[in-house]
Amino acid sequence: MNKIKEILKEKKTLIPFLPAGYPSINATKQFVKVLVSCGIKVVELGVPFSDPVADGPTITNSYSFAIQNGTKSEDVYLMADELKDEFGIAIIPMLYYNLIYNKGEENFAKRISSFADAVIVPDLPFKESHRLRPHLEKFDISYVPFATPNIKEEDVKKISDYANAFIYAVTVFGITGARSNYSNDTYTYLERVKKISSKYVAAGFGVSSKEQFDNLPTDAVIIGSALVKQIEPDNIEKSKANIEGLIKNIIN
Amino acid sequence: MEVKKLDKIFSGDFGKFGGAFVPETLIYALDELEDYYKKIKGDREFFKEFNNLLTEYAGRPTPLTWAPNFSKRFGVNTYLKREDLLHTGAHKLNNCLGQGLITKGLNKKRVIAETGAGQHGVATATVCAFLKIPCEVYMGSVDYERQKLNVFRMELLGAKVNKVDSGSKTLKDAMNEALRDWVTNINTTHYMIGSAAGPHPFPTIVRDFQRIIGEEARLQIFKSTGALPDAIFACVGGGSNSIGLFKAFVEDDGVKIFGAEAAGRGIETGLHSATLSAGRPGVLHGSLSYLLQNSDGQVEEAHSIAPGLDYPGVGPEHSYMKDSRRAIYEGITDDEAMCALEILAKEEGIICALESAHAVALAIKKVKELEKDSTIIINLSGRGDKDMQTIMKSMEAKNEQN
Numbered sequence: 047m048n049k050i051k052e053i054l055k056e057k058k059t060l061i062p063f064l065p066a067g068y069p070s071i072n073a074t075k076q077f078v079k080v081l082v083s084c085g086i087k088v089v090e091l092g093v094p095f096s097d098p099v100a101d102g103p104t105i106t107n108s109y110s111f112a113i114q115n116g117t118k119s120e121d122v123y124l125m126a127d128e129l130k131d132e133f134g135i136a137i138i139p140m141l142y143y144n145l146i147y148n149k150g151e152e153n154f155a156k157r158i159s160s161f162a163d164a165v166i167v168p169d170l171p172f173k174e175s176h177r178l179r180p181h182l183e184k185f186d187i188s189y190v191p192f193a194t195p196n197i198k199e200e201d202v203k204k205i206s207d208y209a210n211a212f213i214y215a216v217t218v219f220g221i222t223g224a225r226s227n228y229s230n231d232t233y234t235y236l237e238r239v240k241k242i243s244s245k246y247v248a249a250g251f252g253v254s255s256k257e258q259f260d261n262l263p264t265d266a267v268i269i270g271s272a273l274v275k276q277i278e279p280d281n282i283e284k285s286k287a288n289i290e291g292l293i294k295n296i297i298n
Numbered sequence: 299m300e301v302k303k304l305d306k307i308f309s310g311d312f313g314k315f316g317g318a319f320v321p322e323t324l325i326y327a328l329d330e331l332e333d334y335y336k337k338i339k340g341d342r343e344f345f346k347e348f349n350n351l352l353t354e355y356a357g358r359p360t361p362l363t364w365a366p367n368f369s370k371r372f373g374v375n376t377y378l379k380r381e382d383l384l385h386t387g388a389h390k391l392n393n394c395l396g397q398g399l400i401t402k403g404l405n406k407k408r409v410i411a412e413t414g415a416g417q418h419g420v421a422t423a424t425v426c427a428f429l430k431i432p433c434e435v436y437m438g439s440v441d442y443e444r445q446k447l448n449v450f451r452m453e454l455l456g457a458k459v460n461k462v463d464s465g466s467k468t469l470k471d472a473m474n475e476a477l478r479d480w481v482t483n484i485n486t487t488h489y490m491i492g493s494a495a496g497p498h499p500f501p502t503i504v505r506d507f508q509r510i511i512g513e514e515a516r517l518q519i520f521k522s523t524g525a526l527p528d529a530i531f532a533c534v535g536g537g538s539n540s541i542g543l544f545k546a547f548v549e550d551d552g553v554k555i556f557g558a559e560a561a562g563r564g565i566e567t568g569l570h571s572a573t574l575s576a577g578r579p580g581v582l583h584g585s586l587s588y589l590l591q592n593s594d595g596q597v598e599e600a601h602s603i604a605p606g607l608d609y610p611g612v613g614p615e616h617s618y619m620k621d622s623r624r625a626i627y628e629g630i631t632d633d634e635a636m637c638a639l640e641i642l643a644k645e646e647g648i649i650c651a652l653e654s655a656h657a658v659a660l661a662i663k664k665v666k667e668l669e670k671d672s673t674i675i676i677n678l679s680g681r682g683d684k685d686m687q688t689i690m691k692s693m694e695a696k697n698e699q700n
Contacts, residue, residue, distance in 0.1 A: 096596040097470065097582060099477040100321040106464065118594045143319050144581040148595030169581070171322045192322035196484070219323055220482040 048188055049136045049163045050211040053087045054246045054265045060297050061248060063140065063270035065092040067117030068108040069279035071125050077277070080286050082133045084293040089129075090166065090268060093122045093141035100168035102223030104271040111279065119145055123157060130161040138190070138211075140166040146178065155181035164188035164211040172205055179208065190214050193247070195235045202242040212246035212266060215239055217253075224272040225252030228262075236263050256296045269296070311498075312618035318497035320477070320584045327484050332499045334404055344399060351395045352510065355428065356385045358392075360511075362518035362675070367645040372665045375673040377522070379515045381539060381680060382650060388680030389511060389539040390421035390492055396507035397490045398425035406488040409433045412476040414441050414469030414535070415606035415653065416448025417680055418492030423457035433457040436475045438468040441605045448684050466599035469535075469609045473583050493536025494613035497584030501613050508542025515675055516546045528672040529554040529664065532679065533656040534627060535571065535606050537613035539679035544625060554626070554668075557616065558660035560602030561629025571600035572629035573612040574620045587614040603632035603688060604652035606680075628663070630656040636692055638662055639682065651680035652688065 053059055062081050066074050078089055094109040094117050101109070119141075126137050139162050146154045146167065155178075158165065165187055170178060172191050179189045188211035193202060195218065205213060217232050218225065240247050240263060250268035253259065259267045269292075276288035311317065318328055338344040352358040360383050365376040381389035401409055409431050413419030419435040426433035435452055439461045442449055452459050465471040473496075480489040494504040519527050530547055532540035534557040547553040562570035570576065573588045580589035582597055590598040590610035600610040619625040630638075635652060638659035643649045650658065654677070661676050668674070682689065 096465070097474055099474050099583070100481065102478070110464075113596060120594075142581075144589070144591065144597070145595045147579070147581050147586070148591065168321055169319045169584075171318065171320060171325045173325060174317055174319060194323045194326070196323070196326045216321075216323060219484050221478045 048211055050088055050188065051246065053136060054212060059088065059266040060086065060259060060293070061088050061090055061138070061266050061268045062086055062273050062293065063090040063092060063268060065094060065105060065108040065112060065274060066122040066125060067094055067112030067115060068274070068277060069111060070115060071117060071121050073282050073285070075125055075129065076282060076286060077289055078129050078133070080289050081293060082135060084290060085297065086135070086293065088136035088138065090138045090140050091122060091126060093119050093139055093145055095142040095145055098142060100221055102221040102271060104274050105222050108274050119149070123161070126161040136163040137161050138164045138166055140168065143167055143170045151178050151181045155185045155187060159185035159187060162187050164190050166190045166214060175208070192216055193239050195219060195231065197239070199242055202239055206243040206245045209245040212248045213239065213243060214268070215247050215249050215264060217249050217251045220251065222251055222271050224254035224275065226254070228252070228258070233263060240264065259296045312615045313621060315579070315585070315587050315614035315617040316498055316501065317586050318584055319581045319586065320497045321481055323481050323484055324497070327480070328497055328499065330404065331400070334400060335499055335503055338400070338403065348396055348399060352392065356391050356395060357383065358510065359514045359518070360384055362515055362522065364522070365646050368642065371645060372662060373670055374665045374668055375523070375671060376661070377519060377527070377673070377675045378648065379511060379543065379675055379677045381511060382654070382678045386417070386421050386424050387683065388417040388421065388651065389508060389542065390418045391424065392510055392542070393492065393504050393507040393538060394418070394421040394425040394490060397488070397503070398429045398431070401431055401488040401490070402429060404488060406486060407432070408483065408487045409490050410436065410476050410479050410487055411490045411492060412436045412469065412472040413492065414438070414472065414608055415604065415651070416441065416445040416452070416684060417606060419457070419459070420448050420451050420455070422490050422492070423452040423455035426457065427455045434460060434479070436460050436462055436472040436479070438462050438466065438472045440467040441469065441472070444688055445605060445684060468600070468605070470597065470600070470611070477583065492538065494538045494541045494615060495536040495583060495585060495587070495611055501585065501615055504538050505541045505545060505615060508538050509545045511539065511542035511677065512544065512546025515543060519673070519675060523673055525673070526550055526553055527675045528552070528668060529556060530675045531556045531558065531657045531661045532677040533558045533607060533653045534574070534612060534616060535560070535609050535653065536611070537616045539677055541613060541615055543677045544619070548624060555619070555624060556660055556664060557625055557627040558630045558656035559627055560604060560607035560656060561631045562601040562603070564631055565629050569601040570629060571602045571607050571609060573610060574616060574627040575629045577610070579617065582611045585614045587617045588612050588620070603635060603692065604656065606651070606653040607656065628660055630659040634659040636689070639689065648678070649682035650678045651682050652685045654678045654680055
């Protein structure tokens with residue numbers, strides 16, 4: 047069984063997102079170590095991209111910082127290899143399609159197969175996913191499809207067929223970024239997706255609190271911008287303490 | 299000239315190029331747009347209204363002006379397609395009028411747009427004022443500063459102009475912000491993309507609304523000379539004026555097609571926007587097309603003296619035309635464009651936009667390869683009023699050097 051499915055089967059899961067290389071590759075490694083010490087078993091690693099159109103200012107700025115610091119995709123992959131060896135956690139690289147196209151889809155799948163359990167591509171909608179899916183399948187890497195608040199019932203069924211790990215349910219219309227609360231429509235939509243699909247569902251976009259983690263009616267919850275905000279580029283020790291504080295507060 | 303029908307095949311793929319590489323949330327709006335566009339393609343009422351606006355509001359047909367002095371100087375019969383004489387001063391209005399009617403048809407209550415030189419922003423603001431649709435325009439802060447006159451025009455027309463401070467602070471980043479706005483406001487907002495770029499179906503829609511340039515030019519040149527031209531020239535940033543001109547001549551094998559890209563300070567300096575000449579295929583802003591990028595796949599910043607050409611991507615149909623060798627794309631430096639602008643001004647009394655000056659410069663280069671007494675058309679996509687400050691600064695700098 048896919049490692050992510052095993053983790054999600056156990057209990058409601060928090061999936062933290064970290065932009066790799068912010069403020070440095072070494073710091074990201076240390077942050078993941080903190081996450082593991084908090085009991086986290088699956089981590090989403092953002093591969094920095096110059097034009098992340100699905101992301102809000104927090105993640106966009108962290109990517110710019112990482113790129114200006116010289117972070118390359120291969121640096122992220124090498125780090126992910128080390129994390130896999132050291133902690134045995136499930137790793138999900140999240141990256142924009144140009145970084146994949148640039149390497150070639152097959153080469154990309156082969157390269158990340160040493161550490162990746164699944165992959166998230168925010169600018170690869172389902173209708174374009176045929177370009178990548180076969181290559182991922184060859185290396186037993188799960189493709190993660192997106193559900194959005196305007197998704198039709200038939201489309202939930204369609205994407206469910208291809209979701210080997212989970213469906214990424216975007217909670218709101220918009221870009222990434224912490225939000226204080228969700229409307230009732232968000233809960234209704236997530237319950238609808240859960241009801242139609244037999245696959246695991248992870249809610250993402252806007253998560254920042256324990257209350258949201260507890261209340262969102264999904265198998266997993268992804269936390270991104272709120273976690274990235276805990277990072278103070280000039281103070282790694284403080285950042286580690288901040289990350290530990292937020293994660294423990296949410297899952298305990 | 300009336301637009302009676304649109305392209306026979308509706309497809310987002312131009313060879314291997316095109317597609318819709320956007321967040322899943324946008325797919326709903328893109329499908330809705332595609333469905334609506336397919337519906338209006340054969341709708342006489344829509345095109346009656348569109349053609350009426352092109353004639354009565356925009357001022358079409360634009361003239362095809364014989365350029366006697368330029369012709370004499372360079373030894374080729376030169377005609378200028380005068381999109382600079384269109385209302386708002388550039389070809390951008392054709393597309394905005396079409397998309398304005400689509401916005402109404404889709405019952406969207408708000409329009410957003412991106413702009414580089416400001417011409418698309420002005421055209422969008424104009425159409426939105428006319429059709430009574432609230433409008434917000436995203437503009438990189440570098441472009442905002444160098445095109446202040448156009449910012450003022452947009453605001454005078456009732457649009458809100460949002461300054462974008464991220465990345466290179468130019469057109470690429472304005473487009474990123476517009477896409478982010480669209481994802482957030484997908485139910486109420488139409489994104490009026492101004493170039494033949496972006497996710498499917500935009501490259502097709504924008505091209506179809508700009509085809510009027512080439513269709514008119516084709517009839518006009520035939521009327522004037524009794525034959526098709528030997529070569530046509532247009533500048534290529536995202537590529538909407540050029541694809542509009544080229545499309546009408548694509549099937550005429552005897553017509554050579556030339557696209558002028560911005561080579562900025564020289565391709566070798568890295569400060570340029572020559573995407574087709576110096577880039578390689580990649581994905582940006584929703585489509586697979588040629589792209590300026592580094593070895594890791596990060597998008598590189600573009601440079602041009604002409605803000606409308608300052609873009610690291612290009613419309614996917616141009617990538618297809620490059621690879622299929624139907625069109626030839628070459629870089630023109632800032633200096634060459636400035637020189638061409640001065641020549642055209644002094645020979646013909648026409649001050650064209652810096653963007654269009656690239657097309658003029660490429661024509662000047664290429665006439666040597668054409669037979670004597672050949673006939674050419676150069677598309678003057680816009681007028682130079684908006685660029686006066688940049689032109690003055692450039693000439694002052696040159697004078698100081700000498």
